[in-house]
Amino acid sequence: xxxxxxxxxxxxxxxxxxxxxxxxxxxxxxxxxxxxxxxxxxxxxxxxxxxxxxxxxxxxxxxxxxxxxxxxxxxxxxxxxxxxxxxxxxxxxxxxxxxxxxxxxxxxxxxxxxxxxxxxxxxxxxxxxxxxxxxxxxxxxxxxxxxxxxxxxxxxxxxxxxxxxxxxxxxxxxxxxxxxxxxxxxxxxxxxxxxxxxxxxxxxxxxxxxxxxxxxxxxxxxxxxxxxxxxxxxxxxxxxxxxxxxxxxxxxxxxxxxxx
Numbered sequence: 001x002x003x004x005x006x007x008x009x010x011x012x013x014x015x016x017x018x019x020x021x022x023x024x025x026x027x028x029x030x031x032x033x034x035x036x037x038x039x040x041x042x043x044x045x046x047x048x049x050x051x052x053x054x055x056x057x058x059x060x061x062x063x064x065x066x067x068x069x070x071x072x073x074x075x076x077x078x079x080x081x082x083x084x085x086x087x088x089x090x091x092x093x094x095x096x097x098x099x100x101x102x103x104x105x106x107x108x109x110x111x112x113x114x115x116x117x118x119x120x121x122x123x124x125x126x127x128x129x130x131x132x133x134x135x136x137x138x139x140x141x142x143x144x145x146x147x148x149x150x151x152x153x154x155x156x157x158x159x160x161x162x163x164x165x166x167x168x169x170x171x172x173x174x175x176x177x178x179x180x181x182x183x184x185x186x187x188x189x190x191x192x193x194x195x196x197x198x199x200x201x202x203x204x205x206x207x208x209x210x211x212x213x214x215x216x217x218x219x220x221x222x223x224x225x226x227x228x229x230x231x232x233x234x235x236x237x238x239x240x241x242x243x244x245x246x247x248x249x250x251x252x253x254x255x256x257x258x259x260x
Contacts, residue, residue: 008240011093011094013037015040015090015093016033016039016041017096018033018042018043018096018098019043020043020044020072020097021049021067022044022050022053023098024198024226025230027049028227029096029226029229030042030057031053031057031230033237034057034065036234036238038094040066041066041068042067043067043099044070045070045099046069050067053067066085068084072121072124072128091140092143093144094145095129095134095145096233099121099125099126100118100125100148101117101118102200102201118162118166119165119166121166122167123170123173126147126173130145133145137186142186144187145188147173147174147191149167149190149193150164150167151192151252151256152164153167153168154168156168174188175246178245187241189236189249191248191251192252192256193252194250194255195218195224195253195255196224232249232251
């Protein structure tokens with residue numbers, strides 16, 4: 001059994017890039033990748049977050065990871081940082097596009113600037129990294145790219161107008177690139193989280209009334225735990241998912257299966 005698990009699910013020796021690595025979900029994903037055997041490049045616009053994350057990994061014995069500050073919507077920064085990581089690790093096997101912001105602004109109050117910032121944080125960042133690291137993977141004829149979709153990719157969730165538009169774009173971009181990269185043995189999938197609330201989410205989106213509504217619409221009747229999302233990421237990144245590309249994988253306690 002252990003040989004089967006190691007052969008199919010181990011990420012030993014693989015190298016991964018995670019954007020938005022300091023976030024609530026992505027920081028747990030980074031830890032899970034490390035425990036599964038990966039070397040991880042942790043990138044975030046908040047350098048203190050990834051510095052702290054790297055320190056916690058080092059204390060657990062996970063060395064030789066990379067961390068750095070990055071604005072993932074700046075092509076020049078993405079290109080330069082990608083070159084540094086490729087130089088360090090030689091081959092990049094896994095890319096997780098986790099960068100992105102949200103906004104609770106009511107529809108009639110959304111400005112052009114805010115609209116652009118939210119969409120760019122998800123779509124431009126995913127585009128840039130997929131272009132640069134995707135080309136590297138295609139050259140090597142192997143790789144797994146995992147994008148962050150959302151329960152809001154369709155039908156859209158209320159109170160998250162620009163975010164919902166961005167996530168529907170991520171779903172489309174995932175399918176488009178999956179089709180283009182498939183014959184080069186590069187897989188592109190997206191993860192579709194349900195509700196894994198942060199303090200920010202609770203403050204800006206989830207009051208008690210909305211919480212009741214969400215849980216009533218979630219057959220499992222609870223919020224998700226970050227490690228439950230990380231486990232799905234490990235599967236998509238591993239060789240056990242070698243024939244899986246172009247999907248949007250729900251990890252939502254049944255939210256997407258619920259009507260009335």
